[in-house]
Amino acid sequence: APGLPPARHLFSDPAEIEALRRNLLAWYDKCKRDLPWRTLVRGGIGRWKCCMWVSEIMLQQTQVATVIDYYNRWMQKWPTLQALAQASLEVSIAGTRCFPCSHGSSSNTVPHLLEQEVNELWAGLGYYSRGKRLQEAARKVVSELAGRMPRTAEDLQKLLPGVGRYTAGAIASISYGQATGVVDGNVIRVLCRLRCIGADSSSPAIIDRLWDMANALVDRSRPGDFNQALMELGATVCVPKAPLCGECPVKQHCQARCRKLFGKSVTEPDVEDCGKGVGGCTLCPPATEPWDSSLGVTNFPRKAAKKQPRVMRTATSVLERRGCHGALEYLIVQRPSSGLLAGLWEFPSLPLSQGLQEEKQREVLADHLQAWTGRPVAARDLRFIGEVVHIFSHIHQTYVVYSLSLDGDVTLDPASSPSRWVTEEEFHASAVSTAMKKV
Numbered sequence: 001a002p003g004l005p006p007a008r009h010l011f012s013d014p015a016e017i018e019a020l021r022r023n024l025l026a027w028y029d030k031c032k033r034d035l036p037w038r039t040l041v042r043g044g045i046g047r048w049k050c051c052m053w054v055s056e057i058m059l060q061q062t063q064v065a066t067v068i069d070y071y072n073r074w075m076q077k078w079p080t081l082q083a084l085a086q087a088s089l090e091v092s093i094a095g096t097r098c099f100p101c102s103h104g105s106s107s108n109t110v111p112h113l114l115e116q117e118v119n120e121l122w123a124g125l126g127y128y129s130r131g132k133r134l135q136e137a138a139r140k141v142v143s144e145l146a147g148r149m150p151r152t153a154e155d156l157q158k159l160l161p162g163v164g165r166y167t168a169g170a171i172a173s174i175s176y177g178q179a180t181g182v183v184d185g186n187v188i189r190v191l192c193r194l195r196c197i198g199a200d201s202s203s204p205a206i207i208d209r210l211w212d213m214a215n216a217l218v219d220r221s222r223p224g225d226f227n228q229a230l231m232e233l234g235a236t237v238c239v240p241k242a243p244l245c246g247e248c249p250v251k252q253h254c255q256a257r258c259r260k261l262f263g264k265s266v267t268e269p270d271v272e273d274c275g276k277g278v279g280g281c282t283l284c285p286p287a288t289e290p291w292d293s294s295l296g297v298t299n300f301p302r303k304a305a306k307k308q309p310r311v312m313r314t315a316t317s318v319l320e321r322r323g324c325h326g327a328l329e330y331l332i333v334q335r336p337s338s339g340l341l342a343g344l345w346e347f348p349s350l351p352l353s354q355g356l357q358e359e360k361q362r363e364v365l366a367d368h369l370q371a372w373t374g375r376p377v378a379a380r381d382l383r384f385i386g387e388v389v390h391i392f393s394h395i396h397q398t399y400v401v402y403s404l405s406l407d408g409d410v411t412l413d414p415a416s417s418p419s420r421w422v423t424e425e426e427f428h429a430s431a432v433s434t435a436m437k438k439v
């Protein structure tokens with residue numbers, strides 16, 4: 001048909017689709033990993049659905065191995081959706097919970113407290129707004145949707161904050177049995193290899209194609225297991241650098257493997273690439289990046305070259321004092337509630353312009369601290385400790401670290417960020433980022 005890509009990029013044979021589903025599910029039943037969110041259902045069906053939701057949100061952009069501990073701690077604290085929503089409602093209405101936070105009036109401090117707990121549990125997992133949105137969504141389910149979770153991918157995405165296309169598909173298929181596909185990084189890799197898709201796999205047009213493919217492939221009777229199997233295959237067998245093709249349950253359906261072994265496609269024995277610009281194929285690699293036989297199946301998928309990360313320098317001041325019990329205490333302040341590391345706590349920090357000399361840096365920081373604490377701070381009293389580099393996904397951040405000892409209490413400008421003094425132990429238990437722990 002006009003506009004349809006060549007057969008090597010499609011799943012058009014119903015018998016092949018059936019065989020692929022069968023092989024993949026048989027492998028999954030035998031080999032799936034024992035993950036905590038797959039352990040059914042001590043607390044009943046509602047608890048199972050909550051487990052899936054929390055795990056799917058945590059797994060966005062984060063590896064399984066990292067998520068497991070966070071997930072276990074979270075589920076211990078808020079084992080059901082109702083528990084999370086209820087805790088959130090309780091603190092915002094009645095102010096019954098207490099948390100060692102020393103700012104704000106009781107009326108506006110209290111809703112902040114649960115967020116604080118969420119942030120503390122989330123600290124180190126990254127993409128902090130996910131935890132906050134999970135809490136908002138739980139509250140919405142309980143207070144606006146009468147405790148009833150939306151059940152289709154469409155409704156989940158429409159009604160719940162923080163639930164995007166992937167998470168909606170995962171919850172709808174795994175928890176509610178909707179025959180809808182999912183596309184995450186693992187699925188992208190597997191599908192691109194299965195069908196020799198070499199066009200930029202981060203482009204919206206290719207992502208849409210992959211969603212169509214995932215929706216067509218998903219097993220109608222076991223959609224949740226099928227989706228998990230496809231992701232599991234990408235995570236454990238069809239891995240980015242050295243895929244284990246010999247052990248792969250769907251190797252006989254894989255165009256990339258066939259191309260590697262025989263130099264040609266399964267369905268079109270005489271065709272190498274469909275030839276973008278020649279055959280007009282938008283799914284093949286661009287003509288400028290032909291098949292590289294040294295890469296084998298890892299020719300797929302391809303991505304556009306990554307943007308260079310933004311380079312930033314930030315002066316960070318570790319202010320310390322001797323607390324009333326003689327222990328050293330450090331001042332931490334809270335970041336704004338949106339943007340990078342939203343709502344987390346950090347040592348007082350100040351972004352620096354590029355190319356600022358060390359002496360000037362120190363002066364700028366001293367001025368800032370002076371305005372903020374309302375007492376004189378001499379630049380020479382700031383002790384340079386060293387530099388800490390932390391790479392965020394899109395930012396190459398250098399923290400230039402100074403320390404300053406203070407005598408007596410410091411009254412902070414109430415108009416500035418919320419702040420508190422913490423011991424070293426309290427610091428580590430607080431919602432601070434990995435970067436601040438390095439500092």
Ligand code: SF4
Binds near residue numbers: 194238239244246250
């Ligand atoms: Fe991936 Fe190899 Fe399996 Fe193809 S055969 S899907 S490249 S592991």
